[in-house]
Amino acid sequence: MTGQEKKGRWVTAAMLTPSAIWFLLLLVLPLIVVAVFSFGERAPHGGYSPAFTFEQYANLPSRLKAFQNTLIIAPLGTFLCLLVAYPLAYFLAVKVHEKWRLLLLVLVIVPFWTSLLIRTYAWIFILGGKGLPALFEMIGIDDLRLINTPGAVVIGIVYGYLPLMVFPVFVSLEKLDKKLLEASNDLGGSPFRTFLQITLPLSIPGMATGCMLVFILLMGEFLIPAFLGGGKVFFVGNALVDLFLQSRNWAFGSAVATSLVIIMLVVVTVYMRLMMRASAHRDDVSIL
């Protein structure tokens, strides 16, 4: 090894050190601490006292409702996001003139990077007593309750995470070889059949990425149920805020957090496996 190479190695190591320390102290260590705490006990005045017990995990059913809500509403919200996002992504990738494509795409993404807090707050305004329900009253529909219902939470979810779904679906549709569509057309395939047999299968990777991103973020959602669920529709995130900041039961809270991460990991792994199998299967078909 020459002196120059040796020096280069030191420089590389020095450049990686700060981020390595950061990952270690603020990601790896905290996650380990939470896992360890989940086997502990609540200290008399809140917080954590060391122990080794499975009590916290045995106690999980007391928060069953939060897990149920999350595991029903998060996939539902993800699916609705996809339903709303797909036609828009298709429009942007295939139909729109190239001149406008970038601008329109940026307009979809921009809201995602602005405060979710403020955007969700807007819906308290719209769905609350003097918003949409007041409008409906004018046309004779009385006593419409929108806010603090599962429906309100789902609307908030679709609104909040739609941009995140549009982008990956758009990318996969844009990459799609337009010649395939022409070929299908030339061979007498109807537009609907072309879509069903070519466009849709080829955009599966984009849909899978989008669904995974949205689903993972939804599993940890706190703000949307807090604002639009009004204490009636709550997620695991709301239970966690309660356990760590109000009742200060860190041991049980850690068990809930650990379970959430484990459920996420399992769902994501199974999902990726399924997607890989699906795309491998599709490759066989395309070879035939």
Added chain:
Amino acid sequence: MRLYALIVYLFLYIPIGIIVLFSFNSGRHASEFIGFSVKWYGKALKNPFVIEALTTSLIIALSAAFLSSIMGTAAALALQRVRGPIKVLFDGLIYISIMVPGIVIGIATLVALVTVFDIVNPFIESFWATAADAPKLSLGFASVIAAHTLFTMSLVIVIVRARIAGMDRSLIEASADLYASPWGTFRQITLPQLFPAILAGFLLSFTFSFDDFIISFFVAGSNTTLPVYVFSSIRRGITPEVNAIGSMVLAVSLTLLIFAQVLLQRGRKRS
């Protein structure tokens, strides 16, 4: 199809528009629009709690953005020269730090930092004559900056790496052929080419940190960031003042975002 797209765009922007519209409401009640006025902006900007929260948020966002741009760029540059298990390890850590929900990061940082402080504080105290004089580590600015930087650093790494992948290698080779030192090549060739991506990463990091609620909610201690302030005021009831603050927050992030997008697009076009 066009109509559908139009409806989705309206769906995305009408709620934002309503907040901005009602921030100019002269009435005292948030839900009835009476007349046009900017008085709520004046009121918000005179509220000492809002100013304090805003200052806190700005300091935290600037620090997180600076730290993550520097550390993220360094890591992105170094990672292109690393192979094998170290690269796999880093890729994994970057992936996890982006994918783990903010709420879990918030909780884990809270629990870990408080535990570390409980161990370190008595140790520091033992060096001081009286325990009351000893400095105490506690949650505050530093813990929020540190927790935000975890996510934003990974973001910068991803953005800068994408730019490196699209960079013109021939210039670097030419520079080396012309006997430029590695540092000279870096300063005069690599850095100018990467600059738009680094700046975009900086702006996105700032925006993320400035808008983040959940992580700050857990690790800010007795400090209050602007989103945490807005959250607790919403809990107390909706006022036009909150609408005015919200509109200002939206304006800040929109401006920075448009700037970041322009930088990223320009970089993409040139490559």
